[in-house]
Amino acid sequence: AQSVTQLDSQVPVFEEAPVELRCNYSSSVSVYLFWYVQYPNQGLQLLLKYLSGSTLVKGINGFEAEFNKSQTSFHLRKPSVHISDTAEYFCAVSAPDSSASKIIFGSGTRLSIRP
Amino acid sequence: GAGVSQSPRYKVAKRGQDVALRCDPISGHVSLFWYQQALGQGPEFLTYFQNEAQLDKSGLPSDRFFAERPEGSVSTLKIQRTQQEDSAVYLCASSLQGQGAGTQYFGPGTRLTVL
Numbered sequence: 001a002q003s004v005t006q007l008d009s010q011v012p013v014f015e016e017a018p019v020e021l022r023c024n025y026s027s028s029v030s031v032y033l034f035w036y037v038q039y040p041n042q043g044l045q046l047l048l049k050y051l052s053g054s055t056l057v058k059g060i061n062g063f064e065a066e067f068n069k070s071q072t073s074f075h076l077r078k079p080s081v082h083i084s085d086t087a088e089y090f091c092a093v094s095a096p097d098s099s100a101s102k103i104i105f106g107s108g109t110r111l112s113i114r115p
Numbered sequence: 116g117a118g119v120s121q122s123p124r125y126k127v128a129k130r131g132q133d134v135a136l137r138c139d140p141i142s143g144h145v146s147l148f149w150y151q152q153a154l155g156q157g158p159e160f161l162t163y164f165q166n167e168a169q170l171d172k173s174g175l176p177s178d179r180f181f182a183e184r185p186e187g188s189v190s191t192l193k194i195q196r197t198q199q200e201d202s203a204v205y206l207c208a209s210s211l212q213g214q215g216a217g218t219q220y221f222g223p224g225t226r227l228t229v230l
Contacts, residue, residue: 041223043119044208102171108155
């Protein structure tokens with residue numbers, strides 16, 4: 001079975017500062033990894049995903065994440081945040097070989113941007 | 116619209132009432148998923164359909180929860196004899212493919228409050 005741990009429940013940062021949201025996963029098999037963003041009163045939107053290949057994945061809105069197999073991590077980064085990045089961010093994992101294709105989500109990290 | 120839609124957006128039920136939540140996936144999407152998101156938590160998998168077949172219902176918390184997708188398109192999640200612990204946002208997602216790599220597109224969710 002897979003599991004996801006998001007180490008920070010809240011991350012406050014100043015506008016235009018860099019940010020890193022941490023995510024660690026646990027799995028006995030190879031995995032697909034995802035970051036989703038949830039803006040207030042909206043559904044989840046995919047930021048980026050890692051399936052295979054290059055360990056550095058670039059997503060929408062200037063976000064990127066790096067898959068580190070040895071550390072079982074998939075941290076999300078952005079070099080300069082904007083007020084509009086205020087949202088809840090969810091790291092998630094699924095198993096490629098699973099017929100269920102279900103996604104296992106972390107508990108989320110609330111990113112708050114201070115002007 | 117082109118996205119996943121859910122109705123109603125908000126539902127208030129008295130304890131013991133039955134509720135039905137509807138999901139309209141993106142046209143042509145093979146896979147459909149239901150998730151439950153409790154306040155302050157990440158979404159948790161409930162059940163998965165590939166076309167009209169319910170391939171995984173391992174996440175349904177009790178036999179009071181029932182989901183169907185009779186024609187392989189619209190899906191309904193039914194909760195019988197609602198309890199206060201059923202209060203949550205219920206998210207529906209659809210995916211073009213039936214494998215783990217397929218991006219899941221989420222609807223805005225139905226917020227269920229059981230009094």
